[in-house]
Amino acid sequence: MMSNNHPKLLSLFCIMAMTTTAYAEVQEQTSIETITVTGSRIKRSVQSESSSPISSTELSDLADIGANDVRDLIEVLPFNAGSQNNSDNLTQNFTVGTSNVNLRGLGVSSTLVLLNGIRQVTSAVVTDQGASFVDTASLVPALAIKRVEILKDGASAIYGSDAVAGVVNFITRDDLEGAEVQYEYRTRWSEGSQDETKIDFAYGGYVGDSAHMLFAVSFLERSSLLLDEVDWVKPATSSFGNPGSFVIPSLADENNPNGLTVADPNCEANGGSVSQSSNDNSFCLFDFAPQITAVPNEDRLQAYARALWDWSDTTRMWAEFGYARNKISREVSPSFPVLNAPSVLVSHPDNPYEEDVFFRGRPYGVGKPTEINYYDHTTSRFAFGVDGEISDGIYWQASFVAAANDALVNPRDVITDNFQAALHGFGGNKCNGTTASEAGVGECYYFNPFDPQDPNNELLRDFIIGDYIGDAESEMRVFEAVITGDSLFEVAGGDVGYAIGIQYRDESITNVYDSFTQQDSFAFLIGNQNFTGERDVKAVFAEVLMPITENLEIGAAVRYEDYGDFGGDTTNPKFSFLWLASDTLSLRGTFSTSFRAPSVHQLQGVQTNFANITDPEDGSTTFGGNRTIGDPDLVPETSEALNLGLTYSYDEYAFDIDYWDFSFEDVLTRESHQAVVNANPNDPTRVIRTSAGTISIVNTKFVNAEAIDTSGIDINASTIYQSDFGDFSPQLTATYLLRYDLMDASGQTTDGLGQLNLNTVGNPSPRLRGSIGLNWSNGIHRANVFIRHVASYNNDVSDESIDAFNTLDVQYSVNMGQVLKGDSETKLTLGVINVTDEAPPYVAVAGSYDPRTGDPRGRRAYAKLQISF
Template sequence: MMGNYKSHLLWCLSILSIPTGAYAESNEEVQAQSSIETITVTGSRIRRSVQAESSSPISSTELSDLTDIGANDVRDLIEVLPFNAGSQNNSDNLSQNFTVGTSNVNLRGLGVSSTLVLLNGIRQVTSAVVTDQGASFVDTASLVPALAIKRVEILKDGASAIYGSDAVAGVVNFITRDDLEGGELQYEYRSRWSEGSQDDTKIDFAYGGYVGDSAHMLLAISYLERSSLLLDEVDWLKPATSSFGNPGSFVIPSLADENNPSGLTVADPNCVANGGSLSQGANGNSFCLFDFGPQITAVPDEDRLQAYVRAKWDWSDTTRMWAEAGYARNKITREVSPSFPVLNAPSILASHPDNPYGEDIFFRGRPYGVGKPTETNYYDHTTTRVAFGADGEITEGIYWQASFVAAANDAIVNPRDVITDNFQAALHGFGGNKCRGAATSQAGVGECYYFNPFDPQDPDNERLRDYIIGDYMGDAESEMRVYEAVITGDSLFELDGGDVGFAIGIQYRDESINNVYDSFTQQDSFAFLIGNQNFTGERNVKALFAEVLLPVSENLELGAAVRYEDYGEFGGDTTNPKVSFLWLATEELSFRGTFSTSFRAPSVHQLQGVQTNFANITDPEDGSTTFGGNRTIGDPNLVPETSEALNLGVSYAYDDFNFDMDYWDFSFEDVLTRESHQAVVNANPNDPSRVVRTSAGTISIVNTKFINAEAIDTSGIDISASTIYRTDYGDYSPQLKATYLLSYDLMDASGKTTDGLGKLNLNTVGNPSPRLRGSIGLNWSNGMHRANVYVRHVASYTNDISGANIESFNTLDLQYGMNLGQVLKEDSESNLIVGVVNATDEAPPYVAVAGSYDPRTGDPRGRRAYIKFQFNF
């Protein structure tokens, strides 16, 4: 442990001698900005002249920075943020049942629901689908085209006093461009340069300009075509086996004993000969294992279209109006195993012509496995958004603003699964769409076929595929409307340091969800995905908030904010304060600090939803581990999770040298989470109300609920440093960004506290917590040429399940750009950019889970080369 600590510390200290400024504005830019107008900074409702006046820790990324780091979309930005941990942005078949194609933010590893996402300071609708843990989140892949983004501001401390629920870990605010004049066209092609193939083709267009003297309009459109990558194509994959395969296993009732009351499980006698692998289980049981790892999709096929338009105009000398609309649609296909496991243990009669056991038995497996083509699942996410508002001046120094936003996210989910009754009928000889049933037909005669689980190559098995495999269909919709009004100003009264700034406001928002499933899905007709029930839910929230900034002296500013929110019958009400200070010790040195309480109200889904997905379940009865259904029911009696957040920071700036360091500490209580399905089984494996078993004795469904039960305490240090060296050979801008975790303590539902620092935290409320994440960068520019080099580091951590070490992940990104303005159009700022992400083709560190890597930390995409052409006109 001490050795790791020293190596991490040396890594940080070795870079402090080359600080950088890739994300910071120069002094001249700040002065130019402040001379134009006051702005509203993320983390405060009060207008101020420059962002540097904030007492809160803020990271700002400009549009040009997205290009410099080689980001293809917002997901790529999120991945390299050192203070982000545990985002679910990789298409993992086992931990992202229905959220494939989405992306999210997870500041401080405190959960994807704990970061508030804003667009131009206004809330966004949550995704209609939730994570496997039941967490709601804003899909950052559906916000706006990249060319519409002016900058991304990230507030890294609690902000519920300013923005309300969900801002417990911080805020990510996407701010769109308001100064574009002319058009920009951008084309990028990106390809995997490693084993296997995976390509991205992306076209972005933006046009902006002034209409007359008082109006500005921005239009942006983006289209992405992405091809898939299966883990079968990579060389670092290790087997991921299921005891439900084809060849399968069979439960023989006549061989029952005290250890196996439902019968002994035996592997197919031809298991190995037909491509399976034999495994000896406890109590004499044996299983034929199926390796489903090669069918896991690391990158899905996507066709993503985004469009955004925004207009602002001066209504009068004191009033400005604005309106915007957004649309995003992502159509996704994902390859999965040839068929999912059949969890209900269907029976095979003694009369089956191929049954070698001479008695009625049960099948433990799947209809299609080794050597069969993959199945395809379909998803379609659509987001629409309209917003408008106005702001103006009441009197000198007193301003008002009002806004309204209405947004909806609609998700069509269409995975394909085994229809339980149809598969059972086929095992009994009544399979086929033209078989009329046992009452009028004979088993295995005419248009009625037997499914043969003893011979994977039986031609009747393929003939029955369309009869056995069916479409699970769901349509989920999430809607949100927000009305808000704020009055802000700086003329309450004057202190020694200047005018007192203030803001007061009100907000009303309503949120609703509506999930509709086809009749098959509602009837739990599927053998693995089970099904789901229709449900609806809604609530409205009323809020009052106020903020004040007190310039006590020229060098000291104190701040305070408070917010009251009322959730009516769902969640009660809550009041949260925040206090802050900013001390300008010298012209170069400043200190800042904030303390706040924050909260996250239960989502509508956690209060009133129903969620069914699959999970790995270990049965204490026989020690076997397999997949089973996990059905979670919302609880209207949940209360908000609460937190306390402390941030203390220091900044030093001299000429082009900038240094920032922040110590932060978050303490969460009543953390909202889904009850552990394994804990339910371990507590009473034979509770029929919570653990539903099949006739063969295997676990089919575990019934769980959403609870307030756990706690997280975490702390750490953020470091950011930058400078510019100007030489005859160009300008060199080195930079460092790093986050070092000091603690990550987790308390479970029983009150037991464990140290999650530097661990995978696979079966806890926490997220993977490597101690150190960071990057070293060097940007160079000289005339029409520029280049960027980034070394990124994620420290090693421990698999808390097995105790194995998960190695560190180090990547190298390279980029070269040339300004083609002199060639195509003088001063056009058109560019040709080429680059390589992960130039050394580092594989994600091995983790002993299905897929062989941690999808919340590692990146399976390997080395990717890209060429980008930007043209301004």
């Protein structure tokens, strides 16, 4: 820590307090509080400049950008790329309703999320790629947030695993006195309908002279948006439809050894479209794009309470409790495809082929009502801690947190055996028939795949469609203790600050499924197996900050973590410098090695989800099951991170620029199901086919197989102009990618820069993301304008260009004083997001847009009323 006998350094710190990479907290001119800022464990008297690149967003900034929740903040961060925050039926099998952070596009598992500097439990469900993440939708109500600090370089030496790409630290309010109520309504101002209502309440105050409490609660009700309601969606077809297709064994040839596939003769008359393949197969296609849910129905409740009190003159205690529950439903296709190609006997009364055939399709398709899938995410958290001062300049702190996330998933799918029974004439919940003579007799019914309008088909819906039910739980317990001081010894520039600490973490996951799901009873989602996994992690860490001269500070940190039998152990250092070159200019730099240990799920879990698969045997593309098994022999992925930055601050002008470089090895990922099929499409252990020859399941595993090298530049600039018409504050923030190289398991390197990276370990990587904003304030009036830009990039699958995405946001607010209540303050805010109603750029994937980059919500208008009293 820099001692207070260096006025030049302290003065420059204060001058730079307004820069976007800085944060300072001074209670009074005569009483300076020692604080800990994200990126360091060492308490400092003033920290308005850091050797690490830090972005700080205040509560007022969230209001200025029109953020309705944390997801809205994440979306506009230029250094965030590839977060899975849009509901996508095809790439979010079980994580719908969650949100996450993906700094630098290095993966949702590579950013550590903290609340008041303490770890959070990971979501019980993982992404389709098997990545674990903290659900930012389950943290705290927006009114409880004081600021969000984002550390944009590797920080494993400080915080441990998962801080590979950086850290996002949500810091709650400790200065609220009184109550705030906020009501917001926003609606889609475009074709289609989608709206949401949000009510927030926060209360804070001092209890006596020694304690402060904060309580906040938030409720969000959000309605859905289907792509059927927008005008930019293009057809997304499946070769498994209804009307369907049929495999005719008697027409087998050398190109089609299991039989020729032919489209239903009434395909087009009943609303389908016919596609012909190169080997004479024809398919009746079903367009499922209109049933894709772009925004799901959500009912979200968040509650948070925190209390701090001074136990003595030198000791402070705190405790906090958090709870969040999000109930989600989304519409999907009328029924999922049936991947096992069930048989239709020659005895079926409507079979026109005079032989046994196989059905390739789904029981309900064109013109039928959509199915509804349900999800329920619940997070609870309790934490407490003690901070104290051992002696002058030496502090200690200890904390404990216990948290759990429970996810109940309930999609609905075709029960394989029941659908087969119905095709054979034994459909119906009251059917007890077992012999051929009883087929289609009494309460036993035939399902008719040759006529979508047959009344028996709808009668059998409850028999054919069943509930896939899974209950996943993730638990975490963390104990941590740290001692920090500002005078380990003295050097030429002043006293050396230090911190030393220990941490113990216990993590576990449990997945339990109903008996049908455990038996792989479903025709599309297949099923899943019960599993449980756990591990504990022990860590020790240390950090020093050394003022070499009055203007030069260097730092070093090191952390050792032991994962026991799962993940081994690892040691990682970090080095930094901060040079105050002049009263207006400072330079900074960091170099670190980082690591990300395999998650408990990647080590011990099982995951089955559907995937788009192209069959090299006949060239057809459809969906199939992808089952991935955890591997206890996985090792941590490792990385090296370099950051060099400059801050210039003069009067009201502030400018920051950072060059960053990340190099990843042994990247943890799931094997590509398509690569497995391409390598050997008839591998009986890895590519499971039906009796009709179609692919039903591809078996993959988690591997340490790939590498990522990426670098870029961050720019932030701001100033303020004062005039008779008010204060004008322009700002610029942008990230420009210089490199995004991806190496696959075979050692082949591809250039992922400016690419969609759909089938790689990478994420979408537009070269430039950024925004230009202007804030105007004049007395009780305030207005904001933001122009946001995402550069064009390329679809590396279809080799088509994806257009740039430019949006305009506007907002006006007025402080209405005590209009609604005496001794209060009332503020009205009106705004429009995406004023010009820009559609997300077209991408040749199902849904017509990239859900990791584009925003399907269109133009949205909102009104917000806030009362403080």
